[in-house]
Amino acid sequence: MIEKTFTGKDLLFSVLRHEDSDAVPWVPFAGVHAGSLKGYNARQVLLDPGKLVESLLEVKKVYDPDGMPILFDLQVEAEILGCELLWADEAPPSVASHPLAATKAIPEYIPQTEDGRIPIILQVMHSIKKEVGDTTALYGLVTGPFTLASHLRGTDIFLDSVDDPDFVTALVEYTTQVAIAISKYYIDAGMDVIAVVDPLISQISPRMFKRFFTQPFREIFESIRKQGVFSAFFVCGDATKNIRAMCETNPDCIAVDENIDMVAAKAITDEFNITLGGNIPLTTCMLLGNQQDNMKYVVDLLDALDHHNLIISPGCDMPYAIPIENTIAAVQAVREPDNTRKVIENYTKAEINIPITLPNYASLTKPLIEVFTLDPDTCAACTYMWRAAQKIKEILGDSIDLALYKITEIETIARVKKMGIEKIPSIYINGELKYSSIIPGQSEFLEEVKKYQ
Amino acid sequence: MSNLIHEIHEGILDGNQKLVVEKVEQAINAGLTAEEILNDAMIEAMAEAGNLFEQGEFFVPELLVAARAMQGGMELLKPLLTRDNVKAKGIVLAGTVKGDLHDIGKNLVCMMLEGSGFEIIDLGSDVDPQTFVSTIQEKQVDIVAMSALLTTTMVNMKTTIDALSSAGLRGKVKVMVGGAPVSQDFATKIGADGYAADANQAVRLAQSLLE
Numbered sequence: 001m002i003e004k005t006f007t008g009k010d011l012l013f014s015v016l017r018h019e020d021s022d023a024v025p026w027v028p029f030a031g032v033h034a035g036s037l038k039g040y041n042a043r044q045v046l047l048d049p050g051k052l053v054e055s056l057l058e059v060k061k062v063y064d065p066d067g068m069p070i071l072f073d074l075q076v077e078a079e080i081l082g083c084e085l086l087w088a089d090e091a092p093p094s095v096a097s098h099p100l101a102a103t104k105a106i107p108e109y110i111p112q113t114e115d116g117r118i119p120i121i122l123q124v125m126h127s128i129k130k131e132v133g134d135t136t137a138l139y140g141l142v143t144g145p146f147t148l149a150s151h152l153r154g155t156d157i158f159l160d161s162v163d164d165p166d167f168v169t170a171l172v173e174y175t176t177q178v179a180i181a182i183s184k185y186y187i188d189a190g191m192d193v194i195a196v197v198d199p200l201i202s203q204i205s206p207r208m209f210k211r212f213f214t215q216p217f218r219e220i221f222e223s224i225r226k227q228g229v230f231s232a233f234f235v236c237g238d239a240t241k242n243i244r245a246m247c248e249t250n251p252d253c254i255a256v257d258e259n260i261d262m263v264a265a266k267a268i269t270d271e272f273n274i275t276l277g278g279n280i281p282l283t284t285c286m287l288l289g290n291q292q293d294n295m296k297y298v299v300d301l302l303d304a305l306d307h308h309n310l311i312i313s314p315g316c317d318m319p320y321a322i323p324i325e326n327t328i329a330a331v332q333a334v335r336e337p338d339n340t341r342k343v344i345e346n347y348t349k350a351e352i353n354i355p356i357t358l359p360n361y362a363s364l365t366k367p368l369i370e371v372f373t374l375d376p377d378t379c380a381a382c383t384y385m386w387r388a389a390q391k392i393k394e395i396l397g398d399s400i401d402l403a404l405y406k407i408t409e410i411e412t413i414a415r416v417k418k419m420g421i422e423k424i425p426s427i428y429i430n431g432e433l434k435y436s437s438i439i440p441g442q443s444e445f446l447e448e449v450k451k452y453q
Numbered sequence: 454m455s456n457l458i459h460e461i462h463e464g465i466l467d468g469n470q471k472l473v474v475e476k477v478e479q480a481i482n483a484g485l486t487a488e489e490i491l492n493d494a495m496i497e498a499m500a501e502a503g504n505l506f507e508q509g510e511f512f513v514p515e516l517l518v519a520a521r522a523m524q525g526g527m528e529l530l531k532p533l534l535t536r537d538n539v540k541a542k543g544i545v546l547a548g549t550v551k552g553d554l555h556d557i558g559k560n561l562v563c564m565m566l567e568g569s570g571f572e573i574i575d576l577g578s579d580v581d582p583q584t585f586v587s588t589i590q591e592k593q594v595d596i597v598a599m600s601a602l603l604t605t606t607m608v609n610m611k612t613t614i615d616a617l618s619s620a621g622l623r624g625k626v627k628v629m630v631g632g633a634p635v636s637q638d639f640a641t642k643i644g645a646d647g648y649a650a651d652a653n654q655a656v657r658l659a660q661s662l663l664e
Contacts, residue, residue: 086552086554086579088552088603088605088606089605090605091603091604091605091606094553094554094555094603095554096554155556155557155560158513158514158517158557159514159517159518159521161514162468162514162518203512203513203514203557204512204513204514205511205512205514205515208512208514237633240509241509282604282634283604283634283636283639284636284638287604287634288638288639319604319605319634320604320605321604321605
């Protein structure tokens with residue numbers, strides 16, 4: 001009998017079933033950012049199923065997720081329902097017009113599988129399910145009823161909540177039915193988790209949440225549960241005061257961003273036995289920080305929290321231009337927290353000069369390929385990069401030299417500092433940076449090395 | 454505090470525009486000056502609304518209805534303030550940056566600033582750097598306030614600051630920035646004069662920039 005390997009998907013499922021687990025699952029929300037891994041812009045990945053599939057497979061390869069979303073765009077339903085969109089190259093589109101701005105006639109039409117971009121999304125869901133669905137839990141993202149209502153009505157919905165609460169109730173009843181219908185299409189396409197994403201929830205009081213949204217969200221999560229998949233409630237923004245009210249809607253998981261104190265939030269979600277996901281800061285850490293910032297944030301998070309019912313994720317949809325190596329550093333910290341803690345300590349210690357003599361790159365007799373890794377055994381991107389270099393060595397044999405460095409060793413950190421290396425994994429030839437994070441193709445790599453022979 | 458001032462103050466916090474308009478009318482008729490009503494009732498009430506927002510007692514809907522109630526009263530006061538030659542604390546030119554349509558935050562900041570005695574020129578959303586420049590060339594402006602919700606558009610804050618510099622206007626105005634992805638670090642990096650995390654802090658910042 002062949003023993004079944006315990007996959008990342010199994011781990012995530014176990015955590016969503018609230019079972020005890022030795023490890024913490026990792027779910028990167030690579031929306032349009034997925035496109036950046038393959039050089040595609042936001043518009044390309046949100047409109048072209050082939051490019052989206054290609055990008056998501058790269059996410060799987062480089063970021064090694066236990067779970068991953070197919071598409072992160074809260075404008076899909078709004079577009080079908082008549083909102084005009086303003087498209088951008090490095091972000092999901094924004095809603096530019098609101099069909100209910102001047103009318104309070106509640107729509108009746110429920111989007112169908114052939115409407116708008118839903119056929120593209122379903123096609124990609126089927127493809128990714130086939131390619132990586134055995135090992136990776138797949139998330140279908142549905143726009144939450146409040147955010148969709150605000151897309152349709154505009155920001156007047158806030159004043160409506162005071163001036164005309166019956167209208168808001170009726171509109172939210174409608175957007176709830178839209179969310180239930182879209183969830184069903186995504187579940188039928190093989191999604192394992194339906195995440196209802198409603199950032200606007202962060203802008204209202206618990207009282208208003210309970211008045212307008214408790215029942216709708218309960219209905220959505222109940223419908224998802226009845227179809228045999230997991231549910232998640234994503235909120236971006238400072239929803240600190242609403243965490244308890246969100247728990248009362250009974251999702252399997254709640255995901256929050258850096259505005260929320262995870263320790264305080266987890267104390268609440270634990271009361272309800274709901275899994276909490278979060279919350280690597282998107283801008284300060286992932287987009288503008290460096291690898292050590294990301295490692296430190298994740299390790300500190302893991303140290304501060306009980307690992308039961310916990311998922312590590314970016315706070316929300318990852319900005320397009322996040323340096324790939326920052327995410328790789330975050331993955332490494334989730335998977336190897338002890339080693340990572342040591343790396344962070346060594347970064348400080350290495351300040352106390354460990355003498356490192358660099359090769360005299362200018363007078364090498366043959367090309368020297370140096371591969372800098374977090375750890376080639378545990379970091380997927382590092383493994384691929386090291387294998388790519390090994391392959392070149394196999395082909396070129398003794399006519400080149402090859403060296404491997406692991407950042408878990410303090411000497412490597414001293415070397416990295418001396419060479420001014422900021423991105424790992426990376427490949428240097430004769431002391432010059434050639435590739436970082438993106439794994440080079442064999443012929444391209446060979447050509448590059450030959451320039452130094 | 455007179456009864457009327459107190460009632461206007463409470464009316465604003467309750468978001469009761471009808472009551473605020475009625476009580477401002479009564480206050481004017483009772484001989485209170487527009488400046489007294491503005492300073493003692495409106496600005497005080499909006500400051501309290503802002504504090505409640507910062508403390509997580511008020512949320513966006515509560516702040517919006519308070520600001521709407523305040524604006525109802527302001528419409529009655531504006532002609533009187535002009536007649537009495539009462540100067541605004543400063544003139545703020547506001548807008549979300551090029552490519553960004555998300556204007557809830559900017560609108561809240563404008564309302565809070567107006568309720569705190571500033572004059573607002575609101576350029577709306579998706580504002581081209583050149584529009585900021587030409588408005589400053591045409592009108593008296595003390596502070597430029599820019600907002601962005603997206604990490605992809607916040608870079609246009611720098612583009613706008615650069616455009617102000619190129620036009621030789623940077624020294625004439627203070628620049629303040631805000632929005633979900635923006636931080637003090639970012640504000641410093643792009644050469645802004647200040648960053649505010651929410652609408653209430655924006656008021657304090659605007660006041661301190663003009664001191």
